[in-house]
Amino acid sequence: MGAVFAMFSGWYFWIPKILGLNYNILLSKVQFWILFIGVKKEGSIFNRWRSWRSWRSWRRKRLYSNSKETKLPIDPNEFVLFFENVLENKKNIYSELKNKSGVYFFINNITNELYVGSSINLSKRMVSYFYYTNSDKLSKSIIIRAMKKYGLENFSLGIKEFCEKDSQTCIALEQKWIDFYKPTYNILSVAGNSTGYKHKIETINKLKELLGKENHPNFGNITSIEVRKAISEGIKKYYLENNHPIKGLKGELAPQYGIGGKFVFCYSKTGEELIFPSINGARQYFNVRWTYIKQNIDTNQWIILKNQEWIIQSKPKQK
Numbered sequence: 001m002g003a004v005f006a007m008f009s010g011w012y013f014w015i016p017k018i019l020g021l022n023y024n025i026l027l028s029k030v031q032f033w034i035l036f037i038g039v040k041k042e043g044s045i046f047n048r049w050r051s052w053r054s055w056r057s058w059r060r061k062r063l064y065s066n067s068k069e070t071k072l073p074i075d076p077n078e079f080v081l082f083f084e085n086v087l088e089n090k091k092n093i094y095s096e097l098k099n100k101s102g103v104y105f106f107i108n109n110i111t112n113e114l115y116v117g118s119s120i121n122l123s124k125r126m127v128s129y130f131y132y133t134n135s136d137k138l139s140k141s142i143i144i145r146a147m148k149k150y151g152l153e154n155f156s157l158g159i160k161e162f163c164e165k166d167s168q169t170c171i172a173l174e175q176k177w178i179d180f181y182k183p184t185y186n187i188l189s190v191a192g193n194s195t196g197y198k199h200k201i202e203t204i205n206k207l208k209e210l211l212g213k214e215n216h217p218n219f220g221n222i223t224s225i226e227v228r229k230a231i232s233e234g235i236k237k238y239y240l241e242n243n244h245p246i247k248g249l250k251g252e253l254a255p256q257y258g259i260g261g262k263f264v265f266c267y268s269k270t271g272e273e274l275i276f277p278s279i280n281g282a283r284q285y286f287n288v289r290w291t292y293i294k295q296n297i298d299t300n301q302w303i304i305l306k307n308q309e310w311i312i313q314s315k316p317k318q319k
Contacts, residue, residue, distance in 0.1 A: 001039050008032070074107065074114075074181075079158035084109075087152040090130065097122035102162035103173045106143055106185070109154050115143040115185035118174035120165045126157075143185045201263060201275070201316065264293065265313045269302070275316075282312070 008031075016022055076082040081096055083089040086106075100122050106115040119125035132139055133147040147155060160177060163169050175191040213219065264282040266274040276282040279297075283290045286305040293312060302309040 005035075008035070074105065074158065076156075076158065079105070079160055080162060081159040083157040085153055086155045086157050089157075093126055093157060094123050097126060097159070099123070100162055101165045101170055103160040103170065103177055105158040105160055105177075105183075106147075107156040107158065108146060108150060108185075109156055110150055113146070113185055114181055114183035115146075116160075116174060116177050116181060116183045117143075118170035118191070120167055120170055122159070142187060146185060204263075262314055264297065265316050266305075267311050267313070267317060269309045272308075273317075 012023075012028060076084070080102075083093055086093070101118075101120040102122060103116065103118045104122060104125075106117075108114075117125070129144070129147070130152075132141070132144050133152060139145060139148075161173060163173055171191045178186055178189065178191055211217075262278065264276040264279055266276070266282065274282075274285070276285065279290060279293045282293050286293070288305065292303075296303050297312050297314050300311065302311060304310075
């Protein structure tokens with residue numbers, strides 16, 4: 001605010017000299033004292049608001065903890081939010097974590113074992129934990145199996161810190177706490193090292209054969225008109241209130257890039273190999289028409305692309 005007072009001082013001093021205009025001295029004094037008193041009042045209100053926020057944060061750390069004493073490996077006061085009984089505080093967890101991202105801890109109150117995780121959407125991540133724990137589906141996740149074995153009522157949830165909605169930021173913070181606590185339930189010692197992992201082409205082709213057509217779990221299931229209408233209305237309502245996260249993203253930036261297409265294998269006479277997830281991916285790279293790629297797949301004929309001769313195939317070359 002000192003800068004603001006300096007700006008007004010400069011204004012009152014220089015404007016009459018520059019423009020040759022005079023202003024009302026009485027009104028100038030009134031403006032000065034209103035600004036001065038307002039700044040003083042605002043400062044005291046802000047300090048009280050900050051004190052209230054500190055108290056509220058302190059209270060929320062204990063809001064969902066029972067009065068009974070439990071021997072936990074971590075002090076609950078170290079968390080921004082702490083829920084001692086995950087099952088009992090299910091609704092509170094959803095409401096408190098809605099639209100927030102950060103690092104979370106699961107604590108087994110019986111064995112004192114830990115799990116450290118992070119997410120850019122904590123409430124959605126908690127939904128998946130509740131769903132898989134209560135379902136009959138088998139899970140390879142150690143933390144899910146532990147929750148099924150001991151029950152959600154014997155787990156505590158602590159939010160270590162909130163952060164901006166960025167996956168790399170979340171992973172970096174998660175890694176920091178994994179290195180510090182070395183949690184038992186974390187299979188991966190490096191946070192997010194499975195993020196972005198891509199299967200080999202042979203594996204993808206095998207999965208397509210195993211889960212294709214009638215082998216797909218949802219093959220033959222027909223969604224009723226009422227359900228489809230309800231889903232459509234729900235999506236429309238959501239995007240009236242929220243921005244679409246992938247609006248305007250095209251090409252490789254679009255999440256649909258390569259989905260549903262056939263792999264395209266391109267081999268040049270110089271020995272160069274290029275693999276694309278779809279015909280559209282190859283078309284964009286070579287900057288040609290979609291039909292040009294489609295018509296020349298598996299013809300075993302050399303075609304000119306980017307001033308080079310290429311053969312285009314739907315299957316990789318046999319080594």
